[in-house]
């Protein structure tokens with residue numbers, strides 16, 4: 001195992017069984033291999049068992065941290081399949097859940113956002129209408145920013161039925177569904193997002209999820225946001241280790257950069273930020289069980305704070321690397337670009353403050 005994964009496991013050993021520690025190391029190895037080549041990460045991690053209920057919430061969070069220490073785009077692929085798509089099926093569509101999704105041989109995408117309705121998905125213009133035969137729903141509308149849509153086998157699509165938010169499992173080969181390219185991004189290049197155009201797509205009635213109202217998609221987001229919070233600590237570990245190694249080797253004014261007190265101060269701050277954030281995440285993840293979710297206000301603190309800490313850490317690490325920090329020899333600049341998307345999706349920092357504001361004051365949130 002690389003030094004990075006050794007460093008990350010220091011935190012794990014007290015909490016995890018030997019089997020779980022071995023499993024996390026396998027997740028790291030598999031993800032690193034997928035980063036180098038065109039392997040299918042969802043399938044590979046599915047074969048390892050990552051999407052099974054036997055994986056504890058803490059172990060799942062740590063697994064996402066391992067994946068994101070390699071690349072946020074790879075973690076995004078896992079989040080949309082598992083934390084969003086599979087979660088929706090496990091909670092609201094058990095009748096639609098098959099082993100193919102659980103073992104990763106089939107993958108899912110999650111289509112909530114629309115061009116004009118990102119932070120406010122309740123305003124969806126995607127319409128579900130019961131067909132005259134009463135056996136199908138006719139679905140029309142447009143979606144934007146659907147990560148991995150083109151490579152997925154099915155999508156969880158959210159829309160409105162008689163004025164209420166509903167969701168359905170929609171196979172990607174459904175007639176009338178077009179999956180279109182979006183403008184090229186500088187961020188998350190390993191998890192491309194697409195737009196969708198749905199023109200009178202006929203969806204079997206049984207493909208509808210058993211949930212009505214905006215709480216359906218919001219509960220999926222709440223689940224996925226905790227995973228994002230864990231994930232970004234992975235990229236923080238990766239940046240920290242690269243920086244630590246570099247400062248030990250870089251000689252400036254006749255001594256290693258790491259020997260200077262100002263550098264040690266900066267490295268200590270970075271290390272403390274990671275450790276304190278991880279302890280908070282570990283505590284709130286304990287609240288998650290098969291029946292219970294972590295309360296949304298705690299998840300908002302987790303997502304918002306993890307991203308902010310990661311942002312501060314990357315900025316400091318990049319500075320300590322000097323000019324070489326913007327080259328492809330180091331992963332920090334790639335992590336910085338990726339983090340720009342990660343801070344935006346699953347609720348921007350502002351949206352999480354508004355969720356918290358509503359929780360604290362009991363006044364209107366948005």
Ligand SMILES: Cc1cc2nc3c(=O)[nH]c(=O)nc-3n(C[C@H](O)[C@H](O)[C@H](O)COP(=O)(O)OP(=O)(O)OC[C@H]3O[C@@H](n4cnc5c(N)ncnc54)[C@H](O)[C@@H]3O)c2cc1C
Pocket residue numbers: 080110111112113115116117118119120144145146147148188193341344345346347348349350351354366
């Ligand atoms: C790379 C990437 C992948 C994505 N993948 C998916 C996916 O797989 N599935 C999916 O459904 N979506 C996905 N998204 C969409 C993502 O969730 C949205 O981009 C996000 O919700 C923000 O919506 P928006 O882009 O429309 O921004 P807007 O909602 O237009 O927000 C713009 C600004 O307004 C602020 N703002 C919003 N509301 C308020 C308010 N009430 N008061 C003050 N300020 C406010 C925001 O904080 C932000 O700063 C993805 C996005 C990206 C960038």
